[in-house]
Amino acid sequence: MNGRNCICRKSEVIRLREDPSAETFEAWIIRLRREFHRYPELSFEEYETQKRILKILEELGIEARKIADTGVLASIKGTMPGPCIALRTDTDGLQVQEEFTERNEGYISRNDGVMHACGHDGHMAMLFGAARLFVENRDFPGEVRLIFQPAEEIPPGGSERVIAEGGLKGVDAVMGMHIFTNHESGSVGFRPGPFMASTNRFEIVFKGKGGHISKPESCIDPVRMATDFISSIYPALEKQLEPDKYVLGVGRIQGGAQFNRTPDRVEALGSYRTFDSRTTEIIDLTIKECLERIKERYVKPGEEFAGLPDYELDVLHGYPVLVNDPVFTDAVNLKLQESFPELTIYPELEKTFAAEDFASYLRVVPGIFISLGTLNQKERIVEINHSSTFDIDEKILRTGTEIFYTISLDFLKHPEKYLDPQSKEKTNDNPELR
Known part of the structure; x- marks a missing residue:
């Protein structure tokens, strides 16, 4: 393939400029996840994490700045004018002492009493994966905003700081994803309207x-x-x-x-x-x-x-109810069905009493929060989030990356499919977005 790696889907081909002798794209994502997992930091203490994020973005050639004290805001602009979609990941760990398991010896937390026990390390890796795809395939309209948000784990959450400091200015839609063990590895779930408590x-x-x-x-x-x-x-x-x-x-x-x-x-x-x-x-x-x-x-x-x-x-x-925009969510479901026919999709996943400060973004602009399953009985990846032996099936990182990229790209090209005209009017009238 002339030194180019392709991710082939029904409706698009994602091309990666890679040296065949170098590490694969998937291995790169997994390596990043493990790096972040080794050195977790508590909410609003993510200074070393912030340094690492800024370094990776610089290596990818992406402009970035600090936000919300220990967060990072970055932007990837396409070759044509168009809308803006924000992709968000959380960056903080939990006050949990990680236990040794049969699989985590190479990446168990080095920071005593702190652990990425909720998948935030994987969320960061997937966002970097999507960012790399956009950098290497810049023929798109508009802008992709990357939000590396601190302090998701403590109310009122870092999202309020990001919004107050202009993180959503000029943004037309927002998307987030979370790894959970409440459905099988590689499957995705969401629902229109109230989704999280x-x-x-x-x-x-x-x-x-x-x-x-x-x-x-x-x-x-x-x-x-x-x-x-x-x-x-x-x-x-x-x-x-x-x-x-x-x-x-x-x-x-x-x-x-x-x-x-x-x-x-x-x-x-x-x-x-x-x-x-x-x-x-x-x-x-x-x-x-x-x-x-x-x-x-x-x-x-x-x-x-x-x-x-x-x-x-x-x-x-604390966090408000997380409400997925119905029009945006329906469009996401249709696009996933079209582009990922092999993917198990739960478009009416049960509401959960888990809470997420991503809800604050969805009160400002339309968008969706997606649940990415990691439950794998065969590999004994069954522990719930916040457990001291929580881990993820790393194969899902590629899936999440491709979902971030595919939905974002489709939105940038066809925003009318995702936005209710009334929601768009409300967005234009919102002073936080000017």
Whole structure:
């Protein structure tokens, strides 16, 4: 093939300028994934990751700048004027100690207590793969914007910083992808409309009156207040909401110092996830109502109990519901069916209570977030995301790369297939995009 490597699809041929004696395109993507996996960094601490990203982009001849402190924004322009599509990857790792497995000896995390346990290393590698394809095939209209976004793992997420610093200015559409073990390796899934949940964090401080446990009449027990809240909030919500509308859980209870003293305060930390704002409002209100009833239940007469019991409630509404644009999503489905006939596609994948700050981009411009499956029973790649033994089937990196490239290229050539005219008008009126 005259030293040129081809990725052949039904409707296009992707050409790569490669030396046949050099590493293959697929091996290059896998090598990048493993490099990032070895050196994960926590949210907004991705300084070495940022340096590596900038170096690779420079090697590819792609203009780039820093954004959101530890992120990178880059641009690849075609040979003709046209629209702009943004492709986003997250870059942060998790506070997880990675365990040795039968396959990760060559690339296990070198940073103690930090791990790419959610596929972000693979996301970066796939975005670099797509970038390389665009660099070597520049005969396209418009612009491809590359967003290497920090801090996906901690609300409110790095996406808000990227948007605030102009990362979506001039962007007409956005696409992201995430590796998950909830469907088989190499398959893809998505759905139009709400796809991933909002995430909301609540912290409650139960305030009582401490003292010796032998004199309960002289105390107001915040431990009992906390347990009463936990036992009452679940049935209160079950009376109002269907179980597929939400999840709620308490992840931490903390208070007290010794076995024979009633503490003065107990802290409870938890979260809940929903698919619409009305459900969020119901949960917000129900939490407050439960707390007020508990407060009334533990009131005791006497000056020594003045102002007690009481509570403090702090609610952080984190990532919004992730909503895929229906027109864009339908166009993606049709293009994938046409260009990847061998690909297993789930166009109505079940909604998930997982949350993603990619949702913030989709509130500004139309686009899609795609789930890329990595479940491989034969290779024993079965651990869920955030596990200390999480790993990916590296064969999917080529698939994800080609999907990024194929959909982006088709959008740039035929944006009318992907954009609802009303969505386009809203985009033009959005000051964050000017």
